[in-house]
Amino acid sequence: MAAAAALVGMFAWAFYFRADLVLSHYDAKAHLVVARRVIDNLTPGWQQVGAVWLPLPHLLLLIPVQNDLLYRTGIAGSALSLACLAITAFAAASFVRRTTGSVTGAAVAVALLALNPNLLYLHTTPMTEPMLFAVTSLLVLWLYEWIQPDTDPLPPLPRKVGWLLFAAAWTRFEAWAVIATAGVLVFVVLFYRGTPAREMVRRAVEFVAWPLAAVVLFLLNSRMTVGRWFVSDGFFIPDETNANQAGKTLLAIIEGTRDLSGYAILAVASAGAIATVWRGVRGRRWRSVWVGFALFGSALLPFAAFYDGHPFRIRYMSALVAAGALWCGIAIGMIPRRLQLAAGLVLVAVSLVESPPLSARAPMVIEAQIDRPAGIARQVVSECLSRQYRGEKILASMGSLAHYMQELSWQGLALRDFVHEGSGVIWEAALESGPAPHTGWMLVEEVAEGGDVLAQRIRRDPSFTKGMTETCASGGVALYRRDSVQRSE
Secondary structure (H helix, E strand, O other): OHHHHHHHHHHHHHHHHHHOOOOOOOOOHHHHHHHHHOOOOOOHHHHHHHOOOOOOHHHOOOHHHHHHHHHOOOOOHHHHHHHHHHHHHHHHHHHHHHHHHHHHHHOOOHHHHOOHHHHHHHHOOOOOHHHHHHHHHHHHHHHHHHHHOOOOOOOOOOOHHHHHHHHHHHHHHHHHHHHHHHHHHHHHHHHHHHHOOOHHHOOOOOOOHHHHHHHHHHHHHHHHOOOOOOOOOOOOOOOOOOOOOOHHHHHHHHHHHHHHHHHHHHHHHHHHHHHHHHHHHOHHHHHHHHHHHHHHHHHHHHHHHHHHHOOOHHHHHHHHHHHHHHHHHHHHHHHHHHHHHHHHHHHHHHHHHOOOOOOOOOHHHHHHOOHHHHHHHHHHHHHHHHOOOOOOOEHHHOOHHHHHHHHHHHHHHHHEEEEOOHHHHHHHHHHHHHHOOOOOEEEEEOOOOHOOEEEHHHHHOOOHOOEEEEEEEEEEEEEEEEEHHOOOO
């Protein structure tokens, strides 16, 4: 089943690659940049991993993206995402098979994972959501295997689970909520089982130690690289649509999940979850299955983000869609065996009608193209720069224009040609005295999120551009050239 899912993913990658959609999302390009800049940089080093995103996806891509072809096309990131699809399919199928005994239910879970157009699209890109699906699905499977045998005392936490907890905590922030939810559920199961308090404390310490170590290392890295323990602001312009409205925020998450998955998956997954709670209350064996509810913990992060004023992004509900596929498999596995095949075929058929694979109208595909018009317009700036560029350094904010730096690799520009936030004292000097004494060019994002740090500096102090002349602007990006560079031509 995992191999079949991977084959479907590779077919989808070929489709989206030919349609030039694999790197249409600006974050897909930015993730490639974060991985490559550790080596390709004016100031290379581990500090370039940064402190905004969790590091594991970029560490895994660090070597492959140093190859220009794999970096420019995004193939390195796509290959990692397709491998994650296989892992997620394996984990989901195994969990359904071991909890319900149903091969049909396992196959339904994999089909819903591999044929959903939104999940399928994400798995063809260098985005980090596919790794989130993989590590969290595998986590609930291994936790179930740990607590399912009704043994006394419970054996120590397996080392592989510990390392997986560490890896999950370094993947995406949604995983932090999944880990916390999983920990609570595990100890709810142990409490119902009558596990002695002293043993529960020992197992809790074992469980918490691994993700805690990962979080502490991340916070220390953040402190050493950017001078802050945790970077939680500066990513967006607040949106008051759902801000400080719990009910409206919850409804937005439910509607977003429905738009990504369809009514059938949402309804059947909910039924499977409710039936599992009921069976767990009535019978001891099904209580261990409750650990699978940890996947729904991923909803806590978008809830907190939207409630805090983060603009709505349907991508944040994709983890719930992956969880829904698994719980649909469990629901099918619960019904009488003679009905499973027919019910599974109907469910898959209805979901395909609601969300056809490779659909150009899939919400995730549409959202991924939000920057595409600006990207096409930026080609004017790219051509303007390439005609006049003679190897001078370029000042640009990687926090806002990382995706454009990746696009400029097609013009032969490397990341070491840029002075950015990761350039340390060079960047700080350019911000203090202006770009002219330090760089030959400057790229400024003037529109997105209200403009980048350079645009805001120019608005506060127009003299910042002294010695520089704007040569062209398009797609929200302005290109400045140092006057001495102009005179030398």
